[in-house]
Amino acid sequence: MAEHDTNARPGISRARLAHIAAWSIDLPADEADRACAGIVEKTYARGACICPKNTLLESWTGVVTGLIKIGTVSPEGRSVTFTGVPAGGWFGEGTVLKNEPRRYDIVALRDTRMAFMDRTTFMWLVENSVAFNRFLVQQLNERLGHFMALLEYDRLLDVTPRLARCIASLFNPVLYPGAGDHLEITQEELGLLSGMTRQVANQSLKALEKDGVVRLEYGGVTVVDLDRLRSYGA
DSSP, X not given: OOOXXXXXXXXXXXXXXXXXXXXXXXXXXXXXXXXXHTEEEEEEOTTOEEEOTTOOOOEEEEEEESEEEEEEEOTTSOEEEEEEEETTOEEOHHHHHHTOOOSSEEEESSSEEEEEEEHHHHHHHHHHOHHHXXXXXXXXXXXXXXXXXHHHHHHHOOHHHHHHHHHHHTTOTTTSTTOTXXXXXXXXXXXXXXXXXXXXXXXXXXXXXXXXXEEEETTEEEESOHHHHHTTTO
C-alpha cells in the first residue's frame, strides 16, 4: 500500500471524529472515546493502490478527503469498477465483520486521506454499542440496495442513463452524508467510475445538462434534480 505518512499514530480527537464520521454523532461519550482511540488517518497520492484485492485489511475504512474507486481487474486485464466512495463515506464493514480479505482493489482517484478503525475497536462497538449497531443495520441495508441498483443499470442502460445513475449514487445521503448538491469530480474520474472514456462521459454530461438534471461547473458537477437523475432513462 503506497502512502505518504507511514508513521501515522492511532488516536484522534472527539472533534475530529465528529468531523470525519457522521455515524459517531449518536455515540455516547465513552463509546466515542473508544472509537477515537482506534482510528488512524493516512494520506495517499493519486493513483495509489490503498489496498490490493485479496489483502486482509484489518480495519474499517472511511474517506476523509478525496475520492476512491472500488473495483477489480480480471485475469485477462479487464478493469471493472464496482463503485466510487467520496469524502464522508465509510465502507468495508462486511469484510471486517467476517475477518476476510477484501475482494476488490481500493484505488485513490486523486490525492486522498483515509481513516482506518482497527478491527478490535470496530468489533468492540459491534458488541457493545446500540447506536453503532443501529447505524450498521441501516448502512448494510442501504449498501445492498445500492449495489443492486448499480448492477441493474450497468446491464440495462445506455451510457448517458448509466452515467446519470452513477452520479446519483454518489449523492446517497445514508452512505455519503453531507454531500450537499455539488460534487468536485472531473470528467475523467466520472468515466473511470462509470466504465466509459472521458470523451463519452463528456458527451453524456452535456446531454444531462441539456435535460436540466445537472449543471457542469469548473472541476465538478452540481445536481439540479436528484430525483430525475436517479430515474434517468427509466
